[in-house]
């Protein structure tokens with residue numbers, strides 16, 4: 573590969589900011605192109621770093637990639653802390669809960685899969701769960717404790733990443749890219765010239781390069797932010813994930829007393845309007861798990877667009893010489909950010925190969941890797 577010194581990163585969500593910071597630290601000259609950095613799905617997200625409770629039989633690569641990136645998280649957060657930012661890494665663990673007999677069956681499948689993968693999970697009764705988290709309701713029948721599945725405050729993280737980028741000299745161009753091609757990023761009537769362009773524009777990446785058009789798609793998700801009011805039951809300590817009548821729901825506590833409740837999942841193109849039905853279902857399901865939320869304030873309703881891919885794995889690697897993709901992180905972009913950033917640095921600095929599970933070559937008609 574020819575020498576690379578100038579890199580343009582297109583998109584400044586958690587992926588673009590993490591990649592830009594890591595490349596800046598590694599000595600590259602980086603410009604980040606984004607009209608609104610730090611927004612997108614990353615601003616809306618729940619903040620779970622939870623590959624184990626997120627896993628499912630048949631998705632071994634998703635679990636392996638997620639677990640590898642989770643392993644990088646403590647050092648990633650500590651390095652961000654050293655630059656003055658606090659990403660709000662929360663290490664209290666995660667509980668996965670079941671309410672009715674179908675949910676109990678779903679959790680049993682997950683527990684067996686995890687045991688087969690050599691991952692320890694502790695099975696708990698409803699009584700044991702309520703001893704750990706007294707605000708859980710009486711309908712919670714059983715669950716799993718996964719202390720290694722963590723959480724992060726996504727908004728604090730984005731602020732910390734932006735500061736960290738500034739400190740390593742990343743330049744910010746507040747503009748929307750129109751297209752990305754080898755040697756440059758088209759912005760308005762001009763071109764940002766670079767040796768390598770990294771497409772990290774989340775659900776919008778598919779509009780920037782033809783190779784991404786049909787292999788990623790926007791997946792809408794609605795999410796709520798609640799706040800315990802004086803006199804109400806306190807928010808839980810751990811992240812709570814549950815199946816309520818087979819619908820997934822999660823509650824992620826924040827250090828400042830906020831409780832993030834998510835998330836719906838629809839294929840609705842680029843629609844980001846919050847629907848009445850989405851909010852109703854989330855609140856109804858969450859109330860089965862934590863009845864005390866009825867006394868909480870409803871602080872925010874929001875919707876974001878995940879970048880889904882056909883196999884639920886990201887696309888991190890070459891699309892053509894000079895153009896790298898770092899997109900398609902679907903439900904796990906916060907979790908995968910340290911792994912994706914490390915992988916992009918290794919490809920650009922050391923000429924490393926992409927991780928085969930994430931290599932876009934699996935979708936490209938040429939079938940071969942190009943750089």
Ligand SMILES: Cc1cc2nc3c(=O)[nH]c(=O)nc-3n(C[C@H](O)[C@H](O)[C@H](O)COP(=O)(O)OP(=O)(O)OC[C@H]3O[C@@H](n4cnc5c(N)ncnc54)[C@H](O)[C@@H]3O)c2cc1C
Pocket residue numbers: 582583584585586587588605606607608609610611612613614615616617618619620621747748749750772773774775776792793794795834835836875876877878879898899900901902903904905906907908
């Ligand atoms: C409701 C919801 C809950 C979620 N919960 C979790 C969770 O708990 N844990 C987890 O790991 N993940 C979660 N996710 C997924 C996670 O949010 C995404 O995978 C992650 O945010 C993807 O980051 P990104 O940087 O690729 O994209 P985004 O955060 O969407 O950022 C894309 C950026 O590109 C910019 N952009 C767009 N078009 C252009 C253009 N033409 N030129 C330049 N810039 C452009 C945008 O302004 C934006 O800043 C959730 C997602 C949703 C929607």
